[in-house]
Amino acid sequence: MTKQLILASSSRYRRELLDRLGLPYLAESPDIDESSLPGETPRETALRLSEMKARAIWEKHPGSVVIGSDQTANLLGEKLGKPHTRERAIEQLSRMQGNTVVFATALCVIDAEGNAKKLESLTTIRMRKLSRETIEAYVDREKPFDCAGSAKIEKLGIALMASVESDDPTSLIGLPLMKLTTLLAEAGIEVLPGILED
Template sequence: MQKQPLSPQTGRTLVLASTSPYRRELLGRLGLPFETASPGVDETPLPDETAAATSLRLAIAKASALAGNYPDALLIGSDQVALLDGQQLGKPGTHERAVAQLQAMRGREVEFHTALALHDSRSARIVTAVDVTRVTMRDYSDAQIERYLLRDQPYDCAGSAKVEALGIVMIARVASDDPTALIGLPLIALVGMLNDAGVEVV
């Protein structure tokens, strides 16, 4: 998107440090002008790192990575990690890995840790939040897994099930304080951060 001031009140640029179409769509719901940029951050978890720590570290890293290119902007970074039995589930990337993830999650509860960071590149101040969403999966069959994956192809989605698309049929229950967090960007927390930064969303 073209550079433009965030609002007449602040004259600040808002930048989403992500190329994810899901996060771009979510941020677009707020009706604010913003740019998107790739942060170029390695998302590999560190040894013995918890899901909450991984998601928070990467959210901060994504927002901070763009500070040099946007010296007077508000930079948004977010990251999500799925956790099953203490094991992190990342983006499957392939059909085979997605099948394995969904088989392991079948009939189980999965935690999705979604971290958010707002980096004010003018002051270098960073504020953060982490949302934990608990998702109970249905007891679906292998045939249902195959049909779902062929239709939705959620290979860029942690946990292999897009709640905002057909993946909802694989889910029995969602427990969360913010329904947008599971999709990838916790808007309730973000609105609070923007308000504190002097940005009135409405």
């Protein structure tokens, strides 16, 4: 019997990434509190929220395989969230310019029996030194209000970056597909036959 696959997300970026695997799936938005806990590091926040998102949807659809993911951006120990407004995007990028930002993308897959497996993918970005004019021009063209760190690597935001180091090129966009294919295979959903064989 084919297992129902559900993406616990309303993010169009994550849907576009999951579409690449050619698997049938549903997408459903989890209704959870995404606030950080006191004393929690950005990486810990991402891992916890990825499981909370997946668990919230799995409890509505037990017996399904559910994917949860969350991403945080860490600038010099401070968590950067989604800016939501032009002013906050400009302020974020002004603080990021010339600095290194670490993005933690956490992934959780809950199998049909309710067992959760979590992994994380880290991406280190060194931002270029940017003028206020450059930042404002970018924000006005891209309107990156719905992504942590205010810069979209898959679009014009890559021009703001001096270097990118990651173990998965899809991680920064919001869903690390290399790690996901492994977790899906372990949960009984193969993207390709024998995907776990090295």
